[in-house]
Amino acid sequence: QVKLVESGGGLVEAGGSLRLSCAASGRILSNYNMGWFRQAPGKEREFVAAIRRSGGSTSYADSVKGRFTISRDNAENTVYLQMNSLKPEDTAVYYCAGTTKIFGVVGGQYDYWGQGTQVTVST
Numbered sequence: 041q042v043k044l045v046e047s048g049g050g051l052v053e054a055g056g057s058l059r060l061s062c063a064a065s066g067r068i069l070s071n072y073n074m075g076w077f078r079q080a081p082g083k084e085r086e087f088v089a090a091i092r093r094s095g096g097s098t099s100y101a102d103s104v105k106g107r108f109t110i111s112r113d114n115a116e117n118t119v120y121l122q123m124n125s126l127k128p129e130d131t132a133v134y135y136c137a138g139t140t141k142i143f144g145v146v147g148g149q150y151d152y153w154g155q156g157t158q159v160t161v162s163t
Contacts (some may be wrong), residue, residue: 049157062136
């Protein structure tokens with residue numbers, strides 16, 4: 041099974057940028073469709089972005105479209121989430137996830153999850 045480890049979270053002012061990384065080990069990342077999800081305190085986990093195995097297709101939540109970019113480097117076994125123009129409402133724990141199933145935006149479709157990285161956006 042694949043192990044996923046996120047990094048790159050932190051505290052940033054509104055309008056700033058962060059880049060999250062998700063490093064995979066144990067399996068070849070190119071076998072997996074990958075996604076980013078987030079969960080804010082007191083809220084349910086929500087979809088952020090997803091990318092197909094080959095990187096040829098992506099999907100974004102409306103709330104982040106135009107500000108966030110998901111990408112992957114299969115040679116480096118890493119998936120990225122570039123977050124620009126951050127807002128206080130982006131504050132959450134961000135999780136990367138992988139699936140060998142169909143490409144999608146539902147958390148239940150994903151089999152493997154990282155431990156999460158905290159992103160805090162101050163006003």
